[in-house]
Structures are given as C-alpha cells and as structure tokens.
Amino acid sequence: MAFLMSEPIFFKTPDTVSLSKIADWAEADIVRGSADIEILGVAPVEDADAGSLVFFDNTAYLDKLSGTAAAACLVAEKHAAKVPEGVAVLVCREPYRAWAKVLAQLFPDAVVPAYGAGSGVSERAVVEDGALLEDGVVVEAGAFVSKGAEIGSGTVVRANAVIGAGVRIGRDCVIGANSTVQFALLGNCVYLHPGVCIGQDGFGYAMGPGGHLKVPQIGRVVVQDDVEIGANTTVDRGANRDTIIGEGTKIDNQVQIGHNVVIGRHCVIVSQVGLSGSCTLEDYVAIGGQTGVRGHVTIGMGAQVAAVSVVNTDLDAGGRYGGTPAKPVKQWFREVAAVRKLAERGGGT
Structure with a gap:
C-alpha cells in the first residue's frame, strides 16, 4: 500500500x-x-x-x-x-x-508540548469518587486518578498516567504520559516527562542465608516547586523517612533516585546517574551523566561531579570532582597523566 x-x-x-x-x-x-x-x-x-x-x-x-x-x-x-x-x-x-x-x-x-486537544476530564479517563480536582485540571484519555488524590488547577495529567490514592499534586503541573505517582506530594509547576515513576517502594531487604526478607517502605516522596524530571526516571519513596527533591532542581532522563535520598534546591542531575539510598545532595550540586553516588554520603553545596565518576565518600562544598573514586579534578588529572606516562614508558608490553 x-x-x-x-x-x-x-x-x-x-x-x-x-x-x-x-x-x-x-x-x-x-x-x-x-x-x-x-x-x-x-x-x-x-x-x-x-x-x-x-x-x-x-x-x-x-x-x-x-x-x-x-x-x-x-x-x-x-x-x-x-x-x-x-x-x-x-x-x-x-x-x-x-x-x-x-x-x-x-x-x-x-x-510544555501538548499531546492532544481538549480540556477537562476525558470520557475515557477514570477519576474515582473521592478524588478532588480543582477547576481547570485536564485529565487525558486512559489516565487513572485514585480516590483521595488532590490535583490543583492548571495541571495536566497526560494519557495513561496513574495517580495513586492520597497523592497531592499542586497547580500548573504536567504529569507525563504513562507516568505513575504514588505516596507522593508534588508542589506547583512540577513537570514529569513520559514514563516517570515516583513513589514505588525502595530496594530494601534484610538479607540472610535463608532468603531475603522484604522491608516495608513507609516513607513518602516530596517534590518541591518548579522541579523537572526527565523521561523514565525513577524516584523511590522513603523507607522510614521522606525522599525529597528540592525546589528548582532539574533531573534528566533515566536517573535512579533511591529511598531516603535528599536533593537540595536547584541541583542538576544528568542522565543515567544513580543515587543510592540515604545520600544527600546539598543546594546547587551538579552531577554529570552515568555517575554513581554511594548511599549515606553527602555532596556539599555547589559541588560539581564529572560524568562517569563514582562518589563513595563525602565531598566538600564548592569543589570540582571526578574519577573512580571521585577526587578533586586537579588530583584526578595528575593521576591520569601519570598512568599515561607509565603506559608509554612500558612500550605497551
């Protein structure tokens, strides 16, 4: 044809x-x-x-x-x-x-690209009794809003998104197509790209020789105002306290944020970064793509971490770091140069 x-x-x-x-x-x-x-x-x-x-x-x-x-x-x-x-x-x-x-x-x-025309709640969406939607909320076809959820005016819930019971979403937000939001509080002007998953239980197991016992995760996810989260990024809810993403932070596609992580205001996290449980990023931290951050470490305010690094200890505020493990960039560059000289001296043998 x-x-x-x-x-x-x-x-x-x-x-x-x-x-x-x-x-x-x-x-x-x-x-x-x-x-x-x-x-x-x-x-x-x-x-x-x-x-x-x-x-x-x-x-x-x-x-x-x-x-x-x-x-x-x-x-x-x-x-x-x-x-x-x-x-x-x-x-x-x-x-x-x-x-x-x-x-x-x-x-x-x-x-904020539009997927389709229309306003209000689509006839092909499901909004359960007990959900509270302010005037001006758009819910597209295939979306599901659970009982007890509250959504502010100007927010758009895209096609096939799922909003869990009791979730609070502020005003002028965008919940991308095929996203899921559960056990979470979202501020105003939060933009979730397609496929974002927020509030699923974190990876918590009490390991033992007879098997690994799942630990119930009873915290929440709190996303403050003006946060943008890229496609297919996952944000686990807290284990026994909240996972928090601070105001103005921008997160790229395919980032993994573990339980109890605290991200400060106006941070930038590039694609394929992994933040292990209970790590802390203070305000204005920037992390390059494919970097891993170990659990329970703190990255100080304004620090920058180069792509493809591994952070396994606390990093001081305002510094620039890179490498595996991450260290101040000047030290990292010296080590890289020294290894190169050793390789050249060995003649490749």
Whole structure:
C-alpha cells in the first residue's frame, strides 16, 4: 500500500517580530543595527538566512559565526566584535539564557508540548469518587486518578498516567504520559516527562542465608516547586523517612533516585546517574551523566561531579570532582597523566 508522507511541522512558525521586541525579551542592548529589523525565525549560526536570529556563546563555533547570514546575533560583550558586518548585534550578559527566554516567547508550545486537544476530564479517563480536582485540571484519555488524590488547577495529567490514592499534586503541573505517582506530594509547576515513576517502594531487604526478607517502605516522596524530571526516571519513596527533591532542581532522563535520598534546591542531575539510598545532595550540586553516588554520603553545596565518576565518600562544598573514586579534578588529572606516562614508558608490553 503506497502512501504520501508529508513533512510534519510540529511547532508553528512564529509571527514576525521586531528586533526591539527581541531585545526586550532577552534583556539585551542593540549595539549594532536598527531596532525595526524584522526577525522571521531562529536558526543555528551556520544555517541562518537574512531573517534569522542566532546566538553565539562558544568559541568552538567561531568559524561558523564568521560566515553567518543571520539578521541578528545575541552575544556577550566580549565577543561582540566577532560578529560579521551586516549582522545586527544584541549584547547580553548570558547569551544562552537570553536565547532560552526568546525561544519561550516565540515557541510557547515547545515549553510544555501538548499531546492532544481538549480540556477537562476525558470520557475515557477514570477519576474515582473521592478524588478532588480543582477547576481547570485536564485529565487525558486512559489516565487513572485514585480516590483521595488532590490535583490543583492548571495541571495536566497526560494519557495513561496513574495517580495513586492520597497523592497531592499542586497547580500548573504536567504529569507525563504513562507516568505513575504514588505516596507522593508534588508542589506547583512540577513537570514529569513520559514514563516517570515516583513513589514505588525502595530496594530494601534484610538479607540472610535463608532468603531475603522484604522491608516495608513507609516513607513518602516530596517534590518541591518548579522541579523537572526527565523521561523514565525513577524516584523511590522513603523507607522510614521522606525522599525529597528540592525546589528548582532539574533531573534528566533515566536517573535512579533511591529511598531516603535528599536533593537540595536547584541541583542538576544528568542522565543515567544513580543515587543510592540515604545520600544527600546539598543546594546547587551538579552531577554529570552515568555517575554513581554511594548511599549515606553527602555532596556539599555547589559541588560539581564529572560524568562517569563514582562518589563513595563525602565531598566538600564548592569543589570540582571526578574519577573512580571521585577526587578533586586537579588530583584526578595528575593521576591520569601519570598512568599515561607509565603506559608509554612500558612500550605497551
């Protein structure tokens, strides 16, 4: 059977907007070019045309910037002179953050993509008696909301999501398709991507030669305001106290968060990180992908851990760490260099 596959356009082309409006959104100053220049869209620097807005924030792309045909460029003051003649210059403190603000204005549907039209509770959803939904809640087809659950206005429960008994979900949240939320309290503006599992029992067993006895997990998960959790991430409920994710924290796809973990405010956790039970991340911690953190350790405020590391002892606040086991990056780099020299000296034998 033959069919025609037309090119899908998932995000509508934005309306034309003036450069002055772009500057307002980006909190930028126009230092070259007319405020009346019309911006027709956005593009990477190498693909831009005469109506495009671009940004520059990484000198690795300097050769691409030099040949850009863009109408205008968001750039830090230190790089403004590198923007070629004929391209309007908007100077801002942090070009990437400014770019994010502009994109949010031009493509609001990309911030929280819609899966389908409609409002209210779908006829094909199940909301049990005793669940409390404020006005403006959307529950899509196939979703299940258990008795005793409470959901705030503006929250969207996507298709086939399951909300457990007694769960509290704040306002303006998104519960992604095929997600499950149980034994949990979620604040406002929490965004769960598809397949997130929150509140299942943690991995707790009293081991013994005759078999491993399951330990009931009687804690909760508490997710504070403005947290985003990536697809297929799992957050176990506490064993005998709460698992906590602090305000503003951003978690990537396929992260495992064990029972009793405490994550502070505004942390960043990249994909495939594993946080073992009862570890603590203080505020503003950043952890690179595929890093493992041992149970009962504490990572101090503002510390950064490189990807593919193993954290098995406490890490001081504000430091930069990496390796297996994780250590200060300068020490890690010295050790890597020393091993390389030994290998070269041995001639590969």
